[in-house]
Amino acid sequence: MSQVRSALTIAGTDPSGGAGIQADLKTFQELKTYGMSVITSVVAQNTTGVRSVEHMPLSMIEDQLDAVIEDMPTHAVKTGMIASKPMMELIVKKLEQVDAPYVMDPVMVATSGDDLIDKEGRNFLRQYLLPLTTVVTPNIPEAEFLTGLSITTEEDMKGAAEYLVHEYGVDAALIKGGHLKGQAIDFLYDGKQMHSYAAERIDTKNTHGTGCTYAAAIAAYLGKDYPLPEAVKQAKAFVTAAITKSFELGKGNGPTNHWAVREVTERKITHES
Numbered sequence: 001m002s003q004v005r006s007a008l009t010i011a012g013t014d015p016s017g018g019a020g021i022q023a024d025l026k027t028f029q030e031l032k033t034y035g036m037s038v039i040t041s042v043v044a045q046n047t048t049g050v051r052s053v054e055h056m057p058l059s060m061i062e063d064q065l066d067a068v069i070e071d072m073p074t075h076a077v078k079t080g081m082i083a084s085k086p087m088m089e090l091i092v093k094k095l096e097q098v099d100a101p102y103v104m105d106p107v108m109v110a111t112s113g114d115d116l117i118d119k120e121g122r123n124f125l126r127q128y129l130l131p132l133t134t135v136v137t138p139n140i141p142e143a144e145f146l147t148g149l150s151i152t153t154e155e156d157m158k159g160a161a162e163y164l165v166h167e168y169g170v171d172a173a174l175i176k177g178g179h180l181k182g183q184a185i186d187f188l189y190d191g192k193q194m195h196s197y198a199a200e201r202i203d204t205k206n207t208h209g210t211g212c213t214y215a216a217a218i219a220a221y222l223g224k225d226y227p228l229p230e231a232v233k234q235a236k237a238f239v240t241a242a243i244t245k246s247f248e249l250g251k252g253n254g255p256t257n258h259w260a261v262r263e264v265t266e267r268k269i270t271h272e273s
């Protein structure tokens with residue numbers, strides 16, 4: 001009998017259920033992956049924005065990580081909101097003990113535009129986390145920050161993916177094109193090949209938590225031993241379905257639908273490499 005696969009998310013929370021830890025666990029569950037979570041910050045947020053944030057003390061983050069690492073098998077790790085440099089240092093030290101693919105979502109601001117990481121922390125994402133990372137998943141503003149490049153075209157997105165791999169030692173970079181006009185296209189560079197994943201753009205404002213959901217789905221598929229380009233393709237189909245059937249809930253950007261893959265069986269993702 002094959003062993004159950006488990007994935008760990010290390011991230012902040014969203015009590016309204018669409019982003020952060022909550023999105024990750026829903027995604028893991030939907031993909032029949034045993035979900036585990038370590039909370040870095042409690043974020044009082046909803047579809048309209050962030051009200052307040054309470055960061056967990058470092059000792060509490062460390063205890064949570066030890067509780068998982070010392071007891072549970074982990075087949076994939078995903079990180080989201082890591083708000084400060086000391087948190088990053090601690091998480092790096094702990095992740096060095098975990099032998100599993102690692103998906104790093106370099107979360108900086110919420111869909112609503114609120115900051116989720118402090119200024120000092122932003123500058124240490126590259127140095128601390130990228131060397132351990134299997135695949136980093138920036139959106140365009142995050143990729144611009146990480147590379148210092150300006151990104152306005154698909155060619156720029158490819159250039160940024162190559163730059164991250166060649167300059168910062170990350171195994172692979174997936175630049176997400178949700179913020180570009182036209183089709184929703186993402187580029188993955190794994191040091192050898194450039195892959196593109198394109199889907200039709202869905203006309204909706206309800207995209208709260210798309211980035212978290214996508215990265216969590218990639219982690220779940222990597223935990224099931226899918227090769228990275230295939231894991232990204234499956235995850236892209238998952239997030240596209242989740243946006244297609246997203247919920248008109250709340251007063252701002254509504255959440256994506258984590259069970260949509262059960263209902264959207266047609267997978268119109270064009271994968272080229």
Ligand SMILES: Nc1ncnc2c1ncn2[C@@H]1O[C@H](COP(=O)(O)OP(=O)(O)OP(=O)(O)O)[C@@H](O)[C@H]1O
Pocket residue numbers: 019109110111138139140176177178179184185186199200201202203204207208209210211212214236239240243
């Ligand atoms: N309107 C849309 N229609 C179809 N796909 C979309 C749409 N918006 C985003 N996507 C896709 O959703 C995924 C997440 O991309 P996006 O660039 O929005 O991430 P993000 O900005 O990190 O998300 P978040 O809003 O959670 O911060 C990508 O595959 C992107 O192409």
Ligand SMILES: Cc1ncc(CO)c(N)n1
Pocket residue numbers: 011012013014019020021043045080081107109110111116208209210211212
């Ligand atoms: C905790 C958290 N992580 C990530 C995002 C980005 O969507 C968010 N809104 N909240």
